[in-house]
Amino acid sequence: MQQPAPFDRLLQIMDDLREKCPWDRKQTLQSLRQLTIEEMYELTDAISEQDWPNIREELGDVLLHLVFYAKIASEQQQFNMTDVINGICEKLIVRHPHIYGDVKADTDEEVKRNWEKIKLKEGKKSVLAGVPASLPALVKSMRLQEKSKQVGFEWDNTEQVYAKLEEELHELKDAVAAGIQDGIEDELGDVLFSLVNYARFINVDAENALERTNKKFIRRFQQIENLAAEKGTTLSEMSLDAMNALWDEVKRTEKASRP
Structure with missing residues (x-):
């Protein structure tokens, strides 16, 4: 058969x-x-x-x-x-008028702007409506910024974004000095949001960058656990200075092994 x-x-x-x-x-x-x-x-x-x-x-x-x-x-x-x-076939045809219609779009940014305009015509009340509420916060901040960019709500250049990041860092420092927890949390959120924005402007995916560092930390931490075991001890029995010495040793070894 x-x-x-x-x-x-x-x-x-x-x-x-x-x-x-x-x-x-x-x-x-x-x-x-x-x-x-x-x-x-x-x-x-x-x-x-x-x-x-x-x-x-x-x-x-x-x-x-x-x-x-x-x-x-x-x-x-x-x-x-x-x-x-x-349903998805029809949506793709409707939202790609530069392929299946007479709209001109030569860059990916023009395609995304057209996409958002079409979604609003379909009944979306906000350009941010398509961002799922349950997305992890870091990914959500990237998507919110990408969406708002499509209607022109965007800084002109990287220097402006970095200046905003520095401004938010100063505000966080002031909030910590004031010691009001809600204010500290608000300002830390602003710093993270601004940092994600800066990452976009330098063409870095903030989620991927953070995950890369997570994996690097796991790798190095497990290596210093192994080094401690080779010395017949555990990290919990070591001083912070001793652990930092092992950490620096791991970093030197990694650097020396790079091509």
């Missing part, structure tokens, strides 16, 4: 699972939600590591979740996978 096309095969397997598997039959939109978030993080981890075999596997897991949601929706007589696919 001829094997069905891969996507049709996946849809058929989902039908079988919903009919015959007690676990799959029990799932709802709500029960799958957190699992989907976990799958997305696993995919982003694989992308961060440029682990192509794992990226392929995690894309499959994410695709399974999309099919799962569409199957549940079809059981509730809301929509099916065909409706989902047709």
Whole structure:
């Protein structure tokens, strides 16, 4: 018997699972939600590591979740996978008039501006409406800034952004001196928001930069744990000066090993 096309095969397997598997039959939109978030993080981890075999596997897991949601929706007589696919096809055509219409857009910035204008015409009340409320704060700040940029709410140059960052740092220092916790939190938030903005202006993804430092810290910290163990001790038994000495040793070793 001829094997069905891969996507049709996946849809058929989902039908079988919903009919015959007690676990799959029990799932709802709500029960799958957190699992989907976990799958997305696993995919982003694989992308961060440029682990192509794992990226392929995690894309499959994410695709399974999309099919799962569409199957549940079809059981509730809301929509099916065909409706989902047709919906995104129509959206892409409408939002790319420079491809499927007579609008001119030669740069990615022009494309993004047109995209936001079309979304407002579709009924969005704010250019910020498309930023999910549950996004992690750092990613959300980047998306808010990118969205507001599309209507011209943007600094002219990097120097202005850096000056704003310095201004916010001074305000944070004043707030710390005043000792009012709410004020300190507000000003620290302003510093972080300004730093994310500065990162955009120097073409750095703040989320990726911070994650890179997280991984560097984990790597170096685990190395000083190993060095302490080789000396027959643990970090908790060492002074801060001794730990800093090991940290500097790790940094020197890393620097010397670079090409």
